[in-house]
Amino acid sequence: MATPAKKKDFNKTPQELVTEFWDQFFVKKPGKVTRIFPRSLYETLLPPSQPQGVSSSRNATDSYQAAVKECKEKVKRIVKECERTNEKFTDPDFDIEGDFEVRNCLHGLTHDADLNEFFGELQELYDLGAGKGAKKGIKSRGAPRSADDAPEAPAPEGSKGRREGVKAGWRETFTPGSVHRLDWIFESPQWTKDGYSSSDIKQGCDGDCWWLAAVATIAHRKDLMEKVCVARDEEIGVYGFVFFKDGEWISTVVDDNLYLTEEDYRHYYDEYDPTGKKGRKHRKDKQTGSGALYFSQCSDPNETWLPLLEKAYAKVHGDYEAISGGWPGEGVEDMTGGVSSMLQSNRVLRKDKLWKELVNSNGDFVFSCSAHGYASTRGSMANGHAYSILKATEEVDEDGKKVRLVKIRNPWGERTSAGQGEWDGPWSDGSKEWTPYWLKKLDHKFGDDGEFWMSYQDMLDNFLYLYRTRLFDDKWTVVQQWTTVTVGWIAGYLNKKFVIEIKKGGTVVIVLSQLDERYFQGLEGQYMFILHFVLQDKDGKEQLCRVRPTLNWSSRSVSCELDLEPGRYEVLPKITVERDTSQRMVEDVVTRWAEENPAKLRQIGMQYDLAHAKGGVPDEDEIITQRKEEKKKKEEKKKTKAKAKREKERREKRKQKQVQITINMPEGSTVDTSGTGTESDKKEEKKETAEDKKEEEEKFEDAVEEKAKDDEKKKEEQPKRKEDTAAAEEKKIEEKVTGEEKKQEEKEKIEVVGESKPTAAATEEVEEDLSEDEEEEEEEPKIEYEEGKIPWNAVCVVGLRVYAQDADVTVTLATPNTAEEGASLVMDQHAVGATI
Structure with missing residues (x-):
């Protein structure tokens, strides 16, 4: 049932209506979940051995060497323990044997729910009949994020050559x-x-x-x-x-x-054997x-x-x-620590330059590629599928002409039953180009092994995307800086910028990246961020490069490589956003799967927490804790001020009454200072004493409650003495409070007459405190958002990595000091394009 349209208020101007719409559209306090599990849940655990820093500078191989050392030590400890117990190693963190029925090692956090929803939608379509209720996104919920799901190549089931895998909708089962x-x-x-x-x-x-x-x-x-x-x-x-x-x-x-x-054998049923x-x-x-x-x-x-x-x-x-x-x-990056960039083959400017890099694939670069198209196949090659580039070579034929050839491999390792999987054009197995001369020269043998040759031009014509990965050795230094940014609905360059300082000129690789969500699938949220950046000199007079992703769906990182002279440079990020409201919000996933699959949530949730535990990324949970502590202090301050205010009012009342009594008394009479007065005075005193007593009782109860919490924490250390200690402490508190009450009563009895007048400064101070208290009480009014609509709240974690053959290279984060300085970050005044 459609939501009824909201009535327009014609008493307001059109601009007021537009402004109100955008006020409702954005959340007033943008923020991001940076901890699935609050700090309190980690209190009993050991802290991480290597806390993250705000900015790190190290040789490109240092992080690798530390990981290798840690890995070898793990293996050594495991071997020693297994020899002691005389057992083979079973991984407690990824025990696929023990998990066989639960299947947490096979499937993601929200797998079962997503599958049920998918089949539920199919059932709805079936009940409605063909063409009567198709829902947008039923084929693939959310934006495609891989070579298999890109819109240029809607890959059908089985196109990847799986023997038994079932793909229901967008989920693997x-x-x-x-x-x-x-x-x-x-x-x-x-x-x-x-x-x-x-x-x-x-x-x-x-x-x-x-x-x-x-x-x-x-x-x-x-x-x-x-x-x-x-x-x-x-x-x-x-x-x-x-x-x-x-x-x-x-x-x-x-x-x-x-x-x-x-x-x-006989796993599910018995058989005589x-x-x-x-x-x-x-x-x-x-x-x-x-x-x-x-x-x-x-x-x-x-x-x-x-x-x-x-x-x-x-x-x-x-x-x-x-x-x-x-x-x-991305796969090559994950196994080499290199930096990958995607090239669209029909955009290559200088093919000779690309060819030189391909030929040098045993040196600084390695390459892979993928084929795409709306059809499931291109000839005998599968679309929506990734391939490896194994070798590029330029050879001379029998007539002395140079021929550029590329050796490619399909990871299937063989053709499908329909003969798909390998190139069937020139230089394919069995083609006329394979003369005895070429078979010997390239040492090639025909076979159904997934490997095939093709010309350089045919490769560019048939593979839409090439993936070039730059490799690094110990000559390179890498520095990085992470931060969080709030991303608005309108695309533009952010007012946060990274500043790079280079002392030694040479080749520099700059990478702007976001956290790899593959490590915490199910907790990605509703926003997909697409990264861009501009590199310019420190004065902003010269723009050195402008970088954007080849495809929006391949935006884990974007990078550029160029030669820079010594100096300071600025990186201005631009982040665009796509939102899918059909995806679950992080907080909803946590509250649901904490009950449905706590073991899997613990695993993925801790991955999420580790990913966000980076220097420069604010800990939202810690901020909440600080706010609570500040609120508690303010409340205590309010109580103190309120008590001072009441005491001041009492003194004023008593003074006025005493003056009135003195005025009305006959000449020669004396003022009663014995503590007894009129009946109304006694009642007033009792009322005030009762208020003080109530306040002291509340204070006593708070003290007892606080002590009970402390005793609970010490339960494991001193279980036997808990009751005696609590009772003794409670008695001390009670005696202290009672003593204070008696002192207060005695003080009030002698303050009726002869009370000194408070100084003007003291009076002004109290009044000033009270006025501040009133200001503090004026809290920001809560915004009532339109029911059923989730306000915009896009916050992205981004990091900048810089690789240079300069040991002193640095990167820092800078924000504009003034609105005018922030406005200077605008690159141009043109309208945003249709594809931004």
């Missing part, structure tokens, strides 16, 4: 049959056989072709692969890896349990070797490195579903 260890699955398990190779890689049931394409891109580089796989003990069954996350390297370990496609022959045959045929694995696998039946690397990558992101769908460049 995994159904492995069993879990077993390497020595049970493989007859002769080996970490690698003849080293790492892109030809080892075969995609399984997960939609992680983007990541497998990234692995294949670096697999021919032994130095890069060994940089990721840093420690292992195959007998114990423990494997250590490091990955690059949000500007820092992290480490993780996994055990050697893996998912298999087939269930165990007295000799065990049928069971052994079932295991041999369906649960042995690489081909039995549910997720990715090596082409060799006994090689194990790839499924274990994939498991570790899934673990650091929370589950296997979290790594479904993505961009190959």
Whole structure:
């Protein structure tokens, strides 16, 4: 049922109506959840060993070395403990065997609810009939964020070559049959056989072709692969890896349990097999070797490195579903610590320049690519799919002409039953270009292995996006600075800017990034931020580069690379936003899944908290705690002032009464100073005494309550003495309060006559305090937002990383001191474009 339109108030001007609309549109106090779990929930836990700083400067390899050291120490401790207990290692943080029925290692936090909603919408459409109730976004809720989901290539089910994976709507649903260890699955398990190779890689049931394409891109580089796989003990069954996350390297370990496609023999039903022959045959045929694995696998039946690397990558992101769908460049970044940029092939200005970088893929750069289009295939190649660029070479043919060729690989590792998966044009397997001369020159063999050659121009014509990753060694220094910014509804450059200072000129790589939401899927919220920035000199006279994403959906980071002279430079960020109100708000997810799946919320929630625990990012929970403390202090101050006010009023009343008594008394009479007066005076005194007593009682109750809280905290340390201590303390407090009450009563009895007049300064001070108190009580009125509408509240965490071959490079955050200075950040006065 549609919401009835709000009646227009014609007593107001059109401008007033427009202003009122925008007042309702924006939340008055913008903010972001920076802690899923408040600080109080962490009180009993050890603090992190390495607290984040506001800004860090280090050699580009320092963070990596620290993560490697930590990883090796973890593996060493695990090996020692397993030898002591005589048990193989089982990972308590990612125990896929123990989690087999719960499936938290397979699926995301909100998976089941999203799936139920999707099928519910399908049922609604079915009940309404074709074309009568289609909902916008039913095919893919939320904006596409990967090569698989981009609108240029709506990939149908099964286009990624999965054997058993089911994709309902936009959610993966995994159904492995069993879990077993390497020595049970493989007859002769080996970490690698003849080293790492892109030809080892075969995609399984997960939609992680983007990541497998990234692995294949670096697999021919032994130095890069060994940089990721840093420690292992195959007998114990423990494997250590490091990955690059949000500007820092992290480490993780996994055990050697893996998912298999087939269930165990007689797992769901019994069958007569007295000799065990049928069971052994079932295991041999369906649960042995690489081909039995549910997720990715090596082409060799006994090689194990790839499924274990994939498991570790899934673990650091929370589950296997979290790594479904993505961009190959991001995968290369995560395993090399490099910086990736996306190139649209039809925008390449100088093809020779790009070719030189491709040929140098064993040096400073590595490349991958993806194909897109509205059709599910382009010839025999799959669209909406990622591929690896393995090699680029320029050779001379039989006639002396130069030919530029590129070797590419599909992570499926083989064609589908329909023959899709490899290029079928010139230089494809079996094409006329493959003469004996070329077969020998390129050492190429035909085969259904996912690898194929094509000309450089055909690659640019058939792959819409190229992903170029710049690699860094110990010659580079990296500095970074994080902050939060409130993003308005109108696009424009922010009044916060980053200032870079370079002492030594040379090549500089600048990266503006946001937190990687893949690590806390389900808690992303409703806003998708798209990053841009401008680099200019310190005076703002010269704009050096203007950067925006090639695609809005690939905006984890944007970057530029250029040569800079020594000096100071400014980076001006611009962040645009897309909002999807069908997505759940973070606070709603927390309150719901704390009951529905607390274990998974703990896992993803702590990932969220760790991601936001960066220097420069304000701790919203700490701010709330400070506000509560300030409010408490103000309330105590109010009570003190109110008491002073009452005491002042009493003195004034008594003084006036005493003066009146003196005036009305006959000559020669004396004033009664014995404490007794008129009946009305006595009643007034009793009333005032009662008020004081009530106040003291409240104070006493607060003191007792505070003491009870302290006793509760000491319960574990001194359980036996708790009651005696509390009783003794309570008695002391009671005696103290009673003594104060008696002193107050005695004081009031002798203050009736002869009371000194308060000084003018004291009176003014009290009146000033009271007037301040009245001002404090005037709180900001609460805004009544229109029912059913959620006001705009977009807050983004962004960071700037700078790589330079300069050990003294620095980056700081600056905000304009005046409105005029902030206005100077506007780059132009033109209207915002339709695609901003």
